[in-house]
Amino acid sequence: MLELYHHGSSVCAAKVRWAMVLKDLEFEAHYIDILKGEQFDPEYKKINPKAVVPSLIHDGNIINESTVIMEYLDLAFPEKQLTPENPLEYVKTRYWTKALDELLHPACGTLTFASSHRHIVKKNLSEEELAEFLAGTPEHSVTVDWADYKKQIVKYGFEAPGVADKVRLYDKYLQQMNEDLKNSKWLASEEFGLADVSLTPYVNRVAMMGMNGWWEDRLPYLEDWWARIQDIPTFQSAILDWCPEGLTNDLMTFGSQSWPDVKEIIGT
Template sequence: MTFTLYHHGSSVCAAKVRFAMAEKGLDWEGVYIDILKGEQFDPEYQKLNPKSVVPTLVHDDKVITDSTVICEYVDRIAPETSLHPDDPYLYAQVRYWTKAVDEDLHPACGAVTFVCSHRHTVARNLGPEGVKKFLESTPEFSVTADWNTKKQIFVRDGFDAPEAPIKIRLYDSYLKKMNEALSDGRDWLVGDAMTIADVAMTPYVNRLAMMSMRGMWEGGRFPHLEAWFARIEALPNFKGCLLDWVPEDLTNDLRNNGAMSWPEVANILEIEI
């Protein structure tokens, strides 16, 4: 089997697939698509992924898009290392988490990341005309059915965008749900073993950590989530899948821009700092 993964260090969805494949012991060849420079809008790449997003997995001559679908696909390809529980009820509990990522958490993460960090990065890297082209190239149906319009607003208005506080509170609500799910003393979100639910949620908690926003769960706010993330960070595949693919300049941007934005986020969530 030959797997080719089109991915980027900034993409939480690509990180999810890298993490899942590593936990399953699957090797892949990578094609790096710099989504902050607009490489996802190259016509040749758009033939593979009309939404102009990453990741895209090519397995031999088969093209699979959308990270949740990719994870389910590779689990069927290599069922001996499945990240989905065999028990139907536990399987359903896992699907609630992956469904929530697709419907709520990922759009919220896109909004929060652009509001807090990426709008500064693309402005510096591309300049005014480059940013205009970057925004106009985004298909209307991408992260959400109206992502082109929404992204322009988040980049232009930042925290003044009407939906910015809503998306921050939505993001935070999933941290609370995770903390509650872990409050019975379990180590993982579903059942007694790590599943795709944990894999799926990891990049979203890590994105906040990379943006200097651990205060959303540390300091006694969500202690069960804090312990869970410490377990995740200690896994052998965490650093290689979640951190090492992020270029140094982007890591610095996320950390510094996030630190600059943290007081605004904390104020919205009424967190004392």
């Protein structure tokens, strides 16, 4: 039996969910509202000590870290492989998932909180709840400095130290995707695979925040890839449908309002 602990706007959870759907794996879903602080519940922290989603439980065994979870799924359920077998395509996939884990994902947390989530938590939580929410993050969470950094972003938004650098880093990776897609139909090869599944939520995040101007008339190969991704039948059900309507609307409202700040930073 497979159980997935996840959240509607979590990029890490979205890529695992999509991988499971693409591999025809059924799972029991447990929704952890990370914007209400449900990830800090001591019972959940027994499963995931960093207090982050996703977590997978397979027949009682806990598997954490989204990239590791996806690798595990391909090993445990090899029928529909997402990882390329060709060594060079495998390596290209690994470059992407490594870059994502080390740099793009932390940049995504920063971009998302500065643009949207800081407004959502301020709107939905009382002053005491917000203080509790911010105090709940363990020392090693999304990154080793997330507990303190999240507080700064919630308080200062785009003016928090390092936010502009993280936005520029995000831009660097979207440009890198565009470059790679000049040479092959999908990110790591001519076949759709794990690199595409992994990067999709990071492009979707930008789109859900109404920031498509990031690539329109600027990154044509990425724009074409994004159109093809959205045409894949399971994209809607595995990625978009799990995000509650109110959260989808908030991401769009606050994200669109923040687009001028992002646009200025990336200099489009």
